[in-house]
Amino acid sequence: MRKILNYYRPVRMVVLVNIIAFALLFLYKEPYDRNTIYWGLCVIGIIYLSHFLLRWKACGDEYIFLIVAMLVSMGNIMIYRLDKQLGIKQIIWFAIGIILFFLSYYMYRKFRFWSRWMYLYLGTSLVLFLLTLLLGDSIQGATNWIVIKGHSFQPSEPIKILFIFFLACYYKYPEQLKSFQITLGDRNFIIGSKSILAATAYTYMLFLVLQREWGSALLFFLIYFTLLYVFEENIKVLLANGIIALLGSAFGYLFVYHIKVRVDIWLNPWADIAGKGFQIAQSLFAIGSGGFFGKGIGLGSPQFIPEVQTDFIFSAICEEMGIFGGVAVVLLCFILAYRGFKIALAVESIFDKVVALGITVMFGFQTFIIIGGVIKLIPLTGITLPFISYGGSSLTTSFIALGILQAVSKKVYEMEDETIAQEQ
Template sequence: MTTQPQAPVTVTPPLPNRRNAELLLLGFATVITAAAFAIVQANQERSVGWALLDYTAGFLAVFGVAHLAIRRYAPYADPLLLPIVALLNGLGLVMIHRLDLDERLAEGSGRAVTNPQILWTLVGVGAFSFVVIALKDHRQLARYGYVCGLTGLVFLAIPALLPRSLSEQNGAKIWIRLPGFSIQPAEFSKILLLIFFAAVLVAKRGLFTSAGKHVLGMDLPRPRDLAPLLGAWVASIGVMVFEKDLGTSLLLYASFLVVVYLATQRFSWVVIGLVLFTLGSIAAYHIFDHLRVRVQTWLDPFADPDGAGYQIVQSLFSFATGGVFGTGLGNGQPDTVPAAATDFITAAFGEELGLVGLAGILMLYTIVIVRGMRTAIAVRDSFGKLLAAGLASTLAIQLFIVVGGVTNLIPLTGLTTPWMSYGGSSLLANYVLLAILVRISHAARRPFRPRSGNTAPIATTNTEVIERV
């Protein structure tokens, strides 16, 4: 009796997960942050002592914990996401510290905001690590799509129902203000509603892809299928009208339209959505005074430079002062812009780092957005594709709204710059957003191993092939 020779066992070497590269980039981000802090201290004629080493070691330790969570629970996640966000967060802390020094020098008793922001950074990184560890599979979120949608709408509605003393600041009712603590629930609503949009679009894809009449080269949806679009429109217009928050309204609605287009590939949905939003905005402009003031200030901020247009005028002066290369960290006067640590932190960077420095910061954001879109392309499941694309698109839209507002390209909205601006709600929510994106990138880049048989090679995703090249 003869035996057939067995096929040789193919041993495929494990794919690199790039965790060491991530750690190296985190060290590089720490060095840049420490150097920026030292430059601010020197230009403000403050001592640069051993405290710098303590802050540097603490910064690296905090993000080192997040790195260890990724290394253990999401080893194939994109190695660029966490280091870039750490650098953005570090530069934001440096600029907030620089503005805090000016405030205390000018007034003598200004409230320091650097220490609370450091505390919120710790909380945000802790929340990031928790989500990475607890969320075993991003597809679990699809099961709670309707719960997330309802919770997101409740978060949006709470500030509108509260009295002005507990919810209104700078004319916008977007806060929940308690003694010693305040939170902006809309920051969390954007994540919850994105999960809801992605889950519904995957489950009800036929509803959105059903075509009605063919008009002007577009397949229009049937009238009875417009209910989800009308619901999102009513919610966004409600936020604009009752909470006086143009930025959140624009962000939520634009994110919804992007996800709908990605799911259906039908441009008609986008056209209908834009037409509805335009009609609603025009009606709100003629009915509500606060929207009319925002638009008029955008059209001509110098008509009232000491009143309604003061913020945007000072912001434009900051960009003009910075020029191409900036005045240098610690050498400008960014404190002349109201809310420089929150809504106008990009104007502060524009003055002290100039066009070149601000372009570098925007390039960092662009890398995060592109890597998010790349994750959406590589991940295998439809829900993950829509969610990753929605999260990345939300970052892009928010960045456009913020930078467009402070440069007077679009009306000022009051949104904050992700991971850089002062504010605990924004920082915490964006770290949760990053954790979900990291989780999806781990699923996208993870090698696919067959369940049985030892002769088949290990299949890889497109992303992993690119990484190996």
Template sequence: MKAKTGTSLYTHFWGPLHLVALTLMLLFGQLALMGDPIDFIPLIMGGSMLLLVYFVGWVIRYNRLGDPYLWTIVAMLISLGLAMQYRLSPFNGIKQFNWILIGILTYLVAYGLYAALHERFRSVYFHYALLVGLFAITLIFGTEINGAKNWLKLGTYSFQPSELGKIIFVFFMAACVTSPERLRIRLSGRSFDPKLVMMGLVYLLMGLFAVQREFGTAMLVFGVYMTYIYVFERDVLFTLYNLGIVSLLGLAAFKVVSHIEVRVDTWLNPWADPGGAGYQITQSLFAIGSGGFFGSGIGQGYPKFIPAVRTDFIFAAICEEMGILGGIAVILLFFILIYRGIKLALRIEDRFMKAVAFGLTMTLGYQTFIIIGGVTKLIPLTGITLPFLSYGGSSMMASFATLGLLQALSGQILRREAETLENGYRQ
């Protein structure tokens, strides 16, 4: 008798997916009508996305690949992001569509690789060596863009290794908190506490990111690290100790690094120089405010006044043309995605895989908080992209790889539950 565990997950699966389809038709239909005469490219793109959304949903449902709502949430996000990217620049919108196709392929590959090789992804120093290797490659062969030397150029394409580094860091931290004995070091007959070794390795990594002027990534790494030690170590004193150290380091960086000082000053008072250092954040706030509750409408706003609107400030563009309600919808979609990820982590029995699922979810959560917080002036602005919405191949592929890993972990839960139920039927 076939086990039916997980079937309830798929019972109401098509309803939310139909809502994604309706959103696609409305957005790309409006983009098509904006042309004079009618622009058929949005119709083709929207139709292709429609088929793709249903096809991937069918693959997940038919093969029981795990939580189907992970894909539903992301499908809505990429639909909103693609429509806004095409509205800002049809040329870049088409390129973003290509990156989404590659991202979905990355999603399926990540699922297959983790399902086949997850038992081998548990080495502490192997993952740390990969992280240092990525830094070394970028330092030697990297190209400086927007003040940060964190890009590798491959012909006409640029790739940001730190996007891959975020995922590798999660595996490193998961190995640290689940196998701390591997971090025990003995020098001159003295044994060092694994927690102190872990802390030293993480702070060294943050320093490497700071050398590349990737302060946003360093902040993200620290946030994930702190969450890990708070949840898995349960050592309040050690947590406070880390907070004190990073506060002192942050104060020193503020005094020494002019770039950080400018960012903080701009955050505190962007109106002191609205045409210079504060131009980005003031234009972002103007855009969000001018959209009101319901937005100016697709194509009716002026988001192009915002520098880096396709990448760092895509959320401000969404708020201007889709309104505060559209921005809240995006935030809620990320909340639901994080909720599904945490729920997934709680259901996993294997401690390492639980830590991986938790870390991947927190990475998406912190990345979303850091960029939306910066765009809305809640925290100082940093150069981090909004997952699934911002323009760029590196970010899209890394986000889809994260989704694929979470999908693989949820698939393992369903298979284990199915086996348990089947054994129960046999008895």
């Protein structure tokens, strides 16, 4: 009995946080809204049921879901506090995300031919990119949304997973990208698979640049370069990609007005604090005014930050939950990355290894890019904070990726069980 109670203590901590937070959301403002309690119970029920199913079916790593449950809880609490209607929508997306989490876990476990579908991943990505460019709506200056009957969808979110699967296919079966020869004059040039891989990866980034999705383009490059660093033995390939990145960054700053503005604001937001620097300045004021322990849920003023529910949700957390609340978010993301790296190192299949590492790197760099932007560590880019920011596309895609990572962890546990059985 004591062992069971000790094991369930982490999930009880997550539940306790939700109980306290939703009680505060219920009490901080009159007239009291009983729906707040009902929605809080929904969140608690989803977390408990999901944790029970993972334990009952022995679905691999027992902690990555608990880590994410705490991150989602902090996001739900803050979004509900800022806007009840958006908070309710986010809780509904959370429930849908959990369904997709288990569905992606089951499908990845059920089917064994994921490594043979390289061109399907490429084709699907191309179709989504073209649909976005042709039919997409421009929101906040970026043409990265498809709106269908009032519901918006961001294709670049699922494309991240397709991109990781494409890279995993290459490292599993490099021959799927066949080399070819071109003749220029009297000379013949062989275009190898590594060159084709690089060209394809940069094509993904080019589509994102055309959509003015600078943050996502940076994220795709970091995923690609990290996997190159881990799996590529030729240092010249890394140097060539590094030079391309430096040249692209320099070109963007010199010739793309939007990037130049972002860099200038990063260097000195106070020069135009009422205009272009307003957003980052308000973010810094919010983080600073929260102190170590925060003003308390509902007692701050994060609503003065534009796009606070999405890009600047971390600033709102720091203002009302304090620097300690912000540090908790960062540490939870670090622990999630640690568990992901551990899974990637332990699994034997190269395809599973690349998928696990790619998903972990995606979560890690996405967190670094957005938090680094809102605290003025790096230039600001408009991407979401995984599992915390408002947005159905981001949340559901993150849960699909988490379900795949959970499935890979199950393979690791099965390998360990087989090893123990052989030793006995």
